[in-house]
Amino acid sequence: xxxxxxxxxxxxxxxxxxxxxxxxxxxxxxxxxxxxxxxxxxxxxxxxxxxxxxxxxxxxxxxxxxxxxxxxxxxxxxxxxxxxxxxxxxxxxxxxxxxxxxxxxxxxxxxxxxxxxxxxxxxxxxxxxxxxxxxxxxxxxxxxxxxxxxxxxxxxxxxxxxxxxxxxxxxxxxxxxxxxxxxxxxxxxxxxxxxxxxxxxxxxxxxxxxxxxxxxxxxxxxxxxxxxxxxxxxxxxxxxxxxxxxxxxxxxxxxxxxxxxxxxxxxxxxxxxxxxxxxxxxxxxxxxxxxxxxxxxxxxxxxxxxxxxxxxxxxxxxxxxxxxxxxxxxxxxxxxxxxxxxxxxxxxxxxxxxxxxxxxxxxxxxxxxxxxxxxxxxxxxxxxxxxxxxxxxxxxxxxxxxxxxxxxxxxxxxxxxxxxxxxxxxxxxxxxxxxxxxxxxxxxxxxxxxxxxxxxxxxxxxxxxxxxxxxx
Amino acid sequence: xxxxxxxxxxxxxxxxxxxxxxxxxxxxxxxxxxxxxxxxxxxxxxxxxxxxxxxxxxxxxxxxxxxxxxxxxxxxxxxxxxxxxxxxxxxxxxxxxxxxxxxxxxxxxxxxxxxxxxxxxxxxxxxxxxxxxxxxxxxxxxxxxxxxxxxxxxxxxxxxxxxxxxxxxxxxxxxxxxxxxxxxxxxxxxxxxxxxxxxxxxxxxxxxxxxxxxxxxxxxxxxxxxxxxxxxxxxxxxxxxxxxxxxxxxxxxxxxxxxxxxxxxxxxxxxxxxxxxxxxxxxxxxxxxxxxxxxxxxxxxxxxxxxxxxxxxxxxxxxxxxxxxxxxxxxxxxxxxxxxxxxxxxxxxxxxxxxxxxxxxxxxxxxxxxxxxxxxxxxxxxxxxxxxxxxxxxxxxxxxxxxxxxxxxxxxxxxxxxxxxxxxxxxxxxxxxxxxxxxxxxxxxxxxxxxxxxxxxxxxxxxxxxxxxxxx
Ligand SMILES: Cc1ncc(COP(=O)(O)O)c(C=O)c1O
Ligand SMILES: Cc1ncc(COP(=O)(O)O)c(C=O)c1O
Numbered sequence: 009x010x011x012x013x014x015x016x017x018x019x020x021x022x023x024x025x026x027x028x029x030x031x032x033x034x035x036x037x038x039x040x041x042x043x044x045x046x047x048x049x050x051x052x053x054x055x056x057x058x059x060x061x062x063x064x065x066x067x068x069x070x071x072x073x074x075x076x077x078x079x080x081x082x083x084x085x086x087x088x089x090x091x092x093x094x095x096x097x098x099x100x101x102x103x104x105x106x107x108x109x110x111x112x113x114x115x116x117x118x119x120x121x122x123x124x125x126x127x128x129x130x131x132x133x134x135x136x137x138x139x140x141x142x143x144x145x146x147x148x149x150x151x152x153x154x155x156x157x158x159x160x161x162x163x164x165x166x167x168x169x170x171x172x173x174x175x176x177x178x179x180x181x182x183x184x185x186x187x188x189x190x191x192x193x194x195x196x197x198x199x200x201x202x203x204x205x206x207x208x209x210x211x212x213x214x215x216x217x218x219x220x221x222x223x224x225x226x227x228x229x230x231x232x233x234x235x236x237x238x239x240x241x242x243x244x245x246x247x248x249x250x251x252x253x254x255x256x257x258x259x260x261x262x263x264x265x266x267x268x269x270x271x272x273x274x275x276x277x278x279x280x281x282x283x284x285x286x287x288x289x290x291x292x293x294x295x296x297x298x299x300x301x302x303x304x305x306x307x308x309x310x311x312x313x314x315x316x317x318x319x320x321x322x323x324x325x326x327x328x329x330x331x332x333x334x335x336x337x338x339x340x341x342x343x344x345x346x347x348x349x350x351x352x353x354x355x356x357x358x359x360x361x362x363x364x365x366x367x368x369x370x371x372x373x374x375x376x377x378x379x380x381x382x383x384x385x386x387x388x389x390x391x392x393x394x395x396x397x398x399x400x401x402x403x404x405x406x407x408x409x410x411x412x413x414x415x416x417x418x419x420x421x422x423x424x425x426x427x428x429x430x431x432x433x434x435x436x437x438x439x440x441x442x443x444x445x446x447x448x449x450x451x452x453x454x455x456x457x458x459x460x461x462x463x464x465x466x467x468x469x470x471x472x473x474x475x476x477x478x479x480x
Numbered sequence: 481x482x483x484x485x486x487x488x489x490x491x492x493x494x495x496x497x498x499x500x501x502x503x504x505x506x507x508x509x510x511x512x513x514x515x516x517x518x519x520x521x522x523x524x525x526x527x528x529x530x531x532x533x534x535x536x537x538x539x540x541x542x543x544x545x546x547x548x549x550x551x552x553x554x555x556x557x558x559x560x561x562x563x564x565x566x567x568x569x570x571x572x573x574x575x576x577x578x579x580x581x582x583x584x585x586x587x588x589x590x591x592x593x594x595x596x597x598x599x600x601x602x603x604x605x606x607x608x609x610x611x612x613x614x615x616x617x618x619x620x621x622x623x624x625x626x627x628x629x630x631x632x633x634x635x636x637x638x639x640x641x642x643x644x645x646x647x648x649x650x651x652x653x654x655x656x657x658x659x660x661x662x663x664x665x666x667x668x669x670x671x672x673x674x675x676x677x678x679x680x681x682x683x684x685x686x687x688x689x690x691x692x693x694x695x696x697x698x699x700x701x702x703x704x705x706x707x708x709x710x711x712x713x714x715x716x717x718x719x720x721x722x723x724x725x726x727x728x729x730x731x732x733x734x735x736x737x738x739x740x741x742x743x744x745x746x747x748x749x750x751x752x753x754x755x756x757x758x759x760x761x762x763x764x765x766x767x768x769x770x771x772x773x774x775x776x777x778x779x780x781x782x783x784x785x786x787x788x789x790x791x792x793x794x795x796x797x798x799x800x801x802x803x804x805x806x807x808x809x810x811x812x813x814x815x816x817x818x819x820x821x822x823x824x825x826x827x828x829x830x831x832x833x834x835x836x837x838x839x840x841x842x843x844x845x846x847x848x849x850x851x852x853x854x855x856x857x858x859x860x861x862x863x864x865x866x867x868x869x870x871x872x873x874x875x876x877x878x879x880x881x882x883x884x885x886x887x888x889x890x891x892x893x894x895x896x897x898x899x900x901x902x903x904x905x906x907x908x909x910x911x912x913x914x915x916x917x918x919x920x921x922x923x924x925x926x927x928x929x930x931x932x933x934x935x936x937x938x939x940x941x942x943x944x945x946x947x948x949x950x951x952x
Contacts, residue, residue, distance in 0.1 A: 099815060102818070103814070103815075103818075106624075106625050106818070109621075109622050109623070109624050109625070110624050112618070119622075120622070121621055121622060124617055124620035124621060125617060129620070130615075133612050133613075133615045134612070136608065136611065136612040136827070137609060137612035137613065139608065139612075140605050140606070140608040140609035140611075140612055141605075141609065143602075143605045145596055145597060146584070146798075147798050148596035148601070148796035148797075148798045148799070149581075149593050149596060149796070149797060149798055150581050150591075150592070150593060150792075150797045150798065151581070151798060152578075152581050152582050153578050153581070182821075183655055183821040183822070183824070183825070184821060184822050184823075186819075186820070186821050186822035187820060187821045187822075190819055190820050190821070199671065212818070212819075212822065215815070215818060215819050216819040218819075219815065219816070219819045320622075324620035324621070325620075325621060325622045326618075326619050326620045326621055326622065326623060326825065326826040326827070327620075327825060327826075327827070328821065328822075328823070328824065328825040328826075329825075342575070343571060343575075343687070343691065344691070346574070346575075346578070346684070346687060347658075347662055347684075347687050347688040347690075347691045348658070348659060348662050348820055348821070349654075349655040349656060349658050349659045349662070349800065349820070349821060350655070350656050350658035350659075350684065350800075351656075351800070352655070352800065353655070353798065353799060353800040353801075353825050353828050354798040354799075354800075355608070355798070355799070355827060355828055355831075356825050356827055356828070359827075
């Protein structure tokens, strides 16, 4: 971030926190300049940026004032799913969401795509070019069932940042986090078993559970602190639950990072009830805070945590490079990997390994964290501007997914259909519930750089929501 | 093939067929030269080649004679598996075989690796280089669940050669044939079901069946004509079989190509008993005959055939690019693809699509067919030379896998272990049986170019077999 962007972020936070109140006059350019030890023009640039974002407005000959605007919408309250084992439905809705991948001209507000357009991605192409040049015949043969050692070594190093000390032989490379989760579930569960999940939770995982004949108990989840430990404990007492599946760091779709104490509490519960934890860390490295938060896996003294992740959200989903650290389930995981895909493609693996080894990955991550954080600010601003009052909006602590909640009597499923007709890909919250709850919610992607099309899509969406709210 | 290689092949065939008999004098160089319209030196080169292969030997001042040697060993008789539903074991043996992938210095006589060292592979690296250069951002995003259209179009064209007219929307791209088979089995079977398989049959498929709780009935299979249609019919009458799984073209491990009439007979049986056919065509394009044999899928008027294949045996297994044409099971296949891996990596897909589109694939295939055919001749020659009498040896019609059978009382599993200690990767036939039969058999890979190490490995193996036969 440049100096003026830094200053603008600081001022925006003060406005957010109410230190400068709606309609209040902001400090003069001169006083800010001396307060922060920056030049006059830096302050002016910062003010212009905030003006662009409609946070402040200039008044002739009297300086800048905080814009009169709607208050920050509240965050969604604790969710209240049905707390008994249910079977999962929603495949049709998932398939519909997937089909949007083929319609490239749509504004992908409902997608899970990261931004792959940043210049820090370029070295990945260079690594690929080098692979094409060196023509290493080993890349053409069957890879080890575990995946390439060079990549596993890099991953074991990356995992140190989340507090995990694992050996490269504890890691299995997979085709994205999808295959990692799919392996984890089959390593732990039998058909007829019950697992506990956050609510809402990632639709991909739920479709896997459905296919393997596993039922879920959806646990109430807070949009700031994550799964309710108390509700989880009650569920564990009541049902013969085999495992709990969590996205504890930069959750999809709620955006929370579970506080460390809660992660510990969940781990202790897992020990007490002797269940496995499937920890989906696919967004973990996109946390806005630095250094990144620890994983539950880092507490795992008895091998009960199966950590699943990939480079899909940090680098590129098209690569399909992910991994699982299956703990004591390694043997079953290996067998499941073998019968699913045999081994993983070598070329993407090697390109990523070299990308990390040559220092490009950390540089890229640093940039993406900043970009997503800034996008969030811009996006929140627009949501506040265009969306009606009376909604709740999540405050993500990482990643690029926002959750919007409307009053419970409102059904957004038909609205999403109508928006799709208008070229806006949109996902209703019910996709992310086993029992089809959250029809009153939306999941929004803010990974993409802001442009006129995105702005227009948000405005159209906001109008549609306003409409449905008026007629409710 | 050059002219002299062509002539040598022709003469070798005549010797094989007994037209020139053991100890008999061959035509003079001059007479062959005029008979075939080639130069004297071409005939001399051909004779030198045959001499190198120890098929003929020169005698001073009297020309070339057919070497006194052991007769061509007979092909293995019809197999006789247990013909009732059994559960599959052998995972430990599979894992052991897989671990050899990591030991690069071993002579991979038991592997399923193709030869990836030929110059016709080079353009694949060039296509990869072009991808690195053009930096198409679409390759970085999530691919369609079906796979890249450009590749599916090329595959639908390739399939015309096997008599199949399918649309690119009938094809799903997978991570190798492994994922294709895994999807096919789950699309057709439920746990507790029974399927019929060839015996012996590919261990990967059997491990999948085991994992999904499916039992198999192993059907007697002929090393020249394939699965016994009569025995299959009996089994279908006797058991509630859901599907039959076949590798009908260039079978692994027996090397047969089922005659067209038999393929038709199997399809008719499937119709009569209303079962599905899972057709594994992964070696289909390596048939030595040209044009390539038709698939059972080409007869499929009611969508009951699930065709599975990949570029692993024709191009490179490291790419992990395969496909399934699931017929009427498309919806279930899509769901199974989604919950297994989400979608397939884009870069390898695109490189292969371009490789085919630019005409490199057909050129490469043509070369590989010739090379494997020539390797087979050389390999058979060495097997005859080094291996003891009293064995049966398959006569593959495509691919690069040979099957050797010893008397039934002999156990080769400990021999294989001992050979591995000596740096020779070796697979006993029991790997390829659900019930652990075929401990008296070996599966040999002849894809690799002949060199001193391979020659030594074959000699060592032959000695070990001779030893065990003497002591039996
Ligand atoms: C929480 C979560 N887990 C897993 C995945 C799947 O990741 P991948 O693309 O690596 O398979 C996603 C992607 O949408 C996700 O949001
Ligand atoms: C008969 C057969 N089917 C399928 C496969 C798996 O192919 P792929 O490497 O494309 O997964 C093999 C490879 O060994 C095979 O021999």
